[in-house]
Amino acid sequence: MGGHDGLGYWPMPDTDVVIIGAGVIGLAVAREMALRGREVVVLEAERAIGMHTSSRNSEVIHAGIYYLPGSLKAKLCVEGRRRLYPYLAAHGIMHRRCGKLIVASDESQRGALEAIARNAEANGVEDMHRLAVAKAHALEPEVTCVAALHSGTTGIFDTHAYMLALLGEAEDKGVRLALNTRFIGAMPRDGGFEVRAACPEPFALTASYLVNAAGLWAGEAAGAVEGLAPAHVRKVHYARGRYFTLRGPSPFRRLVYPIPEPDALGIHVTLDLAGAARFGPNVEWADGIDYAPNPALAPVFAEAIRSYWPKVEVSRLDPGTVGVRPKLGGAGSVFDFALDGPSVHGVSGLMNLFGIESPGLTASLALASAVADALLA
DSSP: OOOBOSSOBSSOOOEEEEEEOOSHHHHHHHHHHHHTTOOEEEEOSSSSSSOSGGGSSOOEEOOSOSSOTTSHHHHHHHHHHHHHHHHHHHTTOOEEOOOEEEEEOSGGGHHHHHHHHHHHHHTTOOSEEEEEHHHHHHHOTTOOOSEEEEETTOEEEOHHHHHHHHHHHHHHTTOEEETTOEEEEEEEETTEEEEEEESSSEEEEEEEEEEEOOGGGHHHHHHTBTTOOGGGSOOOEEEEEEEEEESSOOSOSSEEEOSOBTTBSOSEEEEOTTSOEEEEOOOEEESSOOOOOOGGGHHHHHHHHTTTOTTOOGGGEEEEEEEEEEESSOTTOOOOOEEEOHHHHOOTTEEEEEOOOTTHHHHHHHHHHHHHHHHHO
16 A cells, blocks of 8 residues: 555554545544544545635635525534634634625615625624715725625635644644545445545545545545435536736725625625735636636626726736636525535435535534534434
8 A cells, every 4th residue: 555645654544534625624624523532534635735625715704694594504604704713813824804895886786785784684694784885985985886785704814824724733633634645435334434545556444434525526425435325426516716816006905795696796806915906706617627717808807897896907907816616506506505414315424515615614613513513423
């Protein structure tokens, strides 16, 4: 077997928990399981942690505004955000509670803006305020709108430093991370699983619990678990999102969001921790994973941005990050997070996490607790 995972040599001894995927969710679950006294091995096919959805996003701490009341997205986002800010502060991770405006660009959008406010209230979101146009302009002078909402609990943070903190805590508790290690499959064995992987040589280990946190590849990973009925192998749809960065100084001090679109939150303004602005993401339904930029979309982005920032210039928009979100439905569909444990599929010790897109980063600590509660109860 003889492969090297960066922390030790194979073969590894058997373990309590195997986690597929070292994105933010896999790392958060590993930390949570370790804090509860379990031995954990994390399998990651890439050469480093968090190389896909976890690092190709807006790096926003979401308040919990938009999600269906009572849904997992709503509950775990609000709980996760309440836990995330103290965690970031305690671990010295850069973050800023900058707040955001949600703006109605014309009178026809007032009703939608009010519906968003009521939804946020139903979700228990704190520090949400309705703003008349004068107050909105006082906060963001270059934004054009007829009314706005202000979310005081929205923020931004260093997601890579956050993942490193989760990993560091996990490793301090004995978690072993196997990079460059591909999950091949698993089969139930004596109250647990025989897990097969390769790094690059094939090997096997046993575990009592198996957590599928493979993100974009969660469907394929679930399909490789013997004994899981095909009806419980969910199809993951790929929604590519592109960003454009703003060249030069940003005119914004906080995030600015338009009224949401059917499949996304609209091309909005986010800031990095240095204060630079970027716009996005858009939504492009894709058959595969492709991170290539498309500079030709700059005029399309500018047209959308112009609805709330008329001064935008196409020449100042540079292609930025490209990410892909794992969704459980295609265009026009709305799906919640899916935490499919034994009560759903009947396979003892198995948890499949499907459709963990935004607000997965914000929800990660709460989501990890939910996974551990469900498996260890």
